[in-house]
Amino acid sequence: MPSPNAIAMDRLLPVVNKLHSIFQRCGLADPIDLPQIVVVGSQSSGKSSVLESIVGFDFLPRGSGVVTRSPILIQLNKLKGVQKLTSSDTLSGKKSNPKRWVEFIHAPDKKFVEENEIQAEIVAETERVAGKNKSLSPTALIMKVFSKDVVDLTLIDLPGLTKVPVGDQPPDIEKLVRAMILSYIEKENTIILAVHPANTDLATSDALQMARRVDPHGMRTLGVITKLDLMDAGTNALDMLQSRVIPLRKGYVGVVNRSQADLDKNTTVAESRVAERNFFQSHPVYAPHASKMGSQYLAELLSTMLMEHIRNVIPSTRSKLTSQLSEVRAEVATLGPELSGADDASGTLLHLLTKYASCYADAIDGRPRSPLTTTELAGGARISYIFHDKFGIELSQMDPFEDLGTDEIRTAMRNATGHRTPLFIPESAFELLVRKQISRFLNPSLTCVDMVYDELTRLAEAVEGAELSRFHRLRLAVSEATLKLLREQKTPTTQMIHNLVEMEMSYINTWHPDFVGGRQALSTMIEKALMPNTTETNHIENSSTSSRSLRERHIQSRTDHPDAWVEKNLLGHTHTNRTGDFGRNTDHGAGANRRRPTPRGQSGIGRVPPSDGIVAAISRSTAENSSIPNHLRITKSEALNDDERQELDILRVLLDSYFNIVRKRMQDMVPKAIITFLVQRSKDALQSVLVSKLYKPKTIEKLMVEGEETTQRRKDMQAIETLLEKALVEVNEIRDVH
Numbered sequence: 001m002p003s004p005n006a007i008a009m010d011r012l013l014p015v016v017n018k019l020h021s022i023f024q025r026c027g028l029a030d031p032i033d034l035p036q037i038v039v040v041g042s043q044s045s046g047k048s049s050v051l052e053s054i055v056g057f058d059f060l061p062r063g064s065g066v067v068t069r070s071p072i073l074i075q076l077n078k079l080k081g082v083q084k085l086t087s088s089d090t091l092s093g094k095k096s097n098p099k100r101w102v103e104f105i106h107a108p109d110k111k112f113v114e115e116n117e118i119q120a121e122i123v124a125e126t127e128r129v130a131g132k133n134k135s136l137s138p139t140a141l142i143m144k145v146f147s148k149d150v151v152d153l154t155l156i157d158l159p160g161l162t163k164v165p166v167g168d169q170p171p172d173i174e175k176l177v178r179a180m181i182l183s184y185i186e187k188e189n190t191i192i193l194a195v196h197p198a199n200t201d202l203a204t205s206d207a208l209q210m211a212r213r214v215d216p217h218g219m220r221t222l223g224v225i226t227k228l229d230l231m232d233a234g235t236n237a238l239d240m241l242q243s244r245v246i247p248l249r250k251g252y253v254g255v256v257n258r259s260q261a262d263l264d265k266n267t268t269v270a271e272s273r274v275a276e277r278n279f280f281q282s283h284p285v286y287a288p289h290a291s292k293m294g295s296q297y298l299a300e301l302l303s304t305m306l307m308e309h310i311r312n313v314i315p316s317t318r319s320k321l322t323s324q325l326s327e328v329r330a331e332v333a334t335l336g337p338e339l340s341g342a343d344d345a346s347g348t349l350l351h352l353l354t355k356y357a358s359c360y361a362d363a364i365d366g367r368p369r370s371p372l373t374t375t376e377l378a379g380g381a382r383i384s385y386i387f388h389d390k391f392g393i394e395l396s397q398m399d400p401f402e403d404l405g406t407d408e409i410r411t412a413m414r415n416a417t418g419h420r421t422p423l424f425i426p427e428s429a430f431e432l433l434v435r436k437q438i439s440r441f442l443n444p445s446l447t448c449v450d451m452v453y454d455e456l457t458r459l460a461e462a463v464e465g466a467e468l469s470r471f472h473r474l475r476l477a478v479s480e481a482t483l484k485l486l487r488e489q490k491t492p493t494t495q496m497i498h499n500l501v502e503m504e505m506s507y508i509n510t511w512h513p514d515f516v517g518g519r520q521a522l523s524t525m526i527e528k529a530l531m532p533n534t535t536e537t538n539h540i541e542n543s544s545t546s547s548r549s550l551r552e553r554h555i556q557s558r559t560d561h562p563d564a565w566v567e568k569n570l571l572g573h574t575h576t577n578r579t580g581d582f583g584r585n586t587d588h589g590a591g592a593n594r595r596r597p598t599p600r601g602q603s604g605i606g607r608v609p610p611s612d613g614i615v616a617a618i619s620r621s622t623a624e625n626s627s628i629p630n631h632l633r634i635t636k637s638e639a640l641n642d643d644e645r646q647e648l649d650i651l652r653v654l655l656d657s658y659f660n661i662v663r664k665r666m667q668d669m670v671p672k673a674i675i676t677f678l679v680q681r682s683k684d685a686l687q688s689v690l691v692s693k694l695y696k697p698k699t700i701e702k703l704m705v706e707g708e709e710t711t712q713r714r715k716d717m718q719a720i721e722t723l724l725e726k727a728l729v730e731v732n733e734i735r736d737v738h
Helices: 004-025 047-055 115-130 173-185 206-214 260-264 269-282 287-292 295-312 314-335 342-364 380-396 406-417 427-462 465-469 472-506 517-530 537-542 544-559 562-569 614-625 642-694 697-703 708-732
Strands: 036-041 072-078 100-104 107-112 141-147 153-157 190-197 221-226 252-254
Touching: 004 072, 004 153, 004 295, 004 708, 036 047, 036 173, 036 206, 036 295, 047 072, 047 153, 047 221, 047 269, 047 295, 100 115, 107 115, 115 141, 153 295, 173 190, 173 206, 190 206, 190 295, 206 221, 221 295, 252 295, 269 287, 269 295, 295 314, 314 465, 314 708, 342 380, 342 427, 342 465, 342 472, 342 642, 342 697, 380 427, 380 642, 406 427, 406 642, 427 472, 427 642, 465 472, 472 642, 472 697
Parallel strands: 036 153, 036 190, 072 141, 190 221, 221 252
Antiparallel strands: 072 153, 100 107, 100 141
């Protein structure tokens, strides 16, 4: 009586075969990496003869070149008892009581009995999937063999390895065949049956070379040595068979193929098995090992090996089945049931619109429907990254004095005073310069708006999901309505950014509590003036007058009210220190900061030479004045005197202080404006916009039309769900197989 485990294993192989069949019908690869045996060998290795010996009859087409042009999945099923076929079952239409028959998954209603019928069907189906021009097809042809003379086993026959194209074969036929073989044998649950002829060097075996690429330690490779009867006299393949040449954990099995003469004489597979057994039993070298040689032993070994392999992978198979079933059920739920009428379509539409708007809002708020990822930022986190890691850093790196050199500041100061020679730094110069720098915040802020807008459009597409994709027209309509809403909200957001910059430029608040102010700026300059400098003696001498003046003002400031003094005397200086063009001495020497009267009798503007009259003096003066260019600019060649240097330093302190105040405000207010006018408003308005534009009786019927692909996908997934449930039931019944 068979053991419970044996009974359980007998049930498991049919389940695995059914999984192969259903995945093939649905056009899917085996998603759970089913246990399988793949036969690999060159065209001249005897691979076809090995397969026919295992199956028990001739079924493979014969010819030159690559005869097998697509994978053939051969499912061997041992018959228990006698089964009779009716006339409607067989292809020939005759009643029969055969010992064997073949079924093809592409023709499930017919049973093929005659060998020529089976071969013709394989050729016809191969041409249907791969064409008639000798090209290859990855689509597997599945045939089920039912016989009392086979063991329960599943094999996959792949095209034979070849190097030179024959006839109208593609020029890259070798590359194509190797790629197909590799796609099968690289799976961890695949046992590789590597076929090699005994009359060639084992080290040159193409099959073993490919097997070692994916199984370098030979853990799941079984070698088959063919054509042992064709070796030279006095030689044998015992070293090969005993793994002394290329070791394999599963070892090698020797077989004897039917020769061409046997085929010409129509020698049956059964007759060849008898001859094979006699060869091994009578051979002086192989006789001691005859019990582990031959096609019959190979078939039994493969069946045992496959069953053992299935038993070893049951835990992982169960886990993969459970995971795959969960995924399939989720997809079935996403695809949903077929719409039954107008009311069903209306309710489904409202549900999808509401769910889409909710997914959009949740993704922004960090509550996505899909599992959170730890590898990259998503949703609202990307918007936060834009605010703090892009926009914030860019503003922090802005130089307050970019495009604002000494010449520009001096020009602004002079233009602000006009023809007057002021006692203080003009406030209008400060405002002019600070407004120019504030305007630089506009472009980065608008760029920030664009980046957030792009992220929202990206997010709107990402949350569509498979459920919405069921209805192509609806998905396009939802996408169009969402993008239109974002474009509409972008306009007031951009306007708000312009308003923020305009607000900052319109009113320069020097009373801001964080503004450095005149007193602190002046104190900074006093500290610099009092700081000893031992390296430049000439500079100390030249600046002694200004330093002394600053000390005197500082002493006076101690007796006056500080604020009043700042209001009255901030940056003040005596008129006599103003020299140079239009009242300034352009001398660049050490005394350039002190005005010297022009002695009478020396040349100079405004002096009338004694030998000339008034008219000559006026003419000379006009000639000199006409040399002033139309565009007059301060150049770097005009040296700064001490007063100007102090004024510039103080103005820089003030500009830097106010620029930093505006920088902080923009870093804070721009994200708030974007969140308020773009992000939050799009979240709040999305559902109402979608419902108002799309939930209309006239458009519901047009929008809620499923594509043919969706309908077919639902049927496939439901079929796979049913099969996976059955497979899982079978697997769960053999929990104690170990």
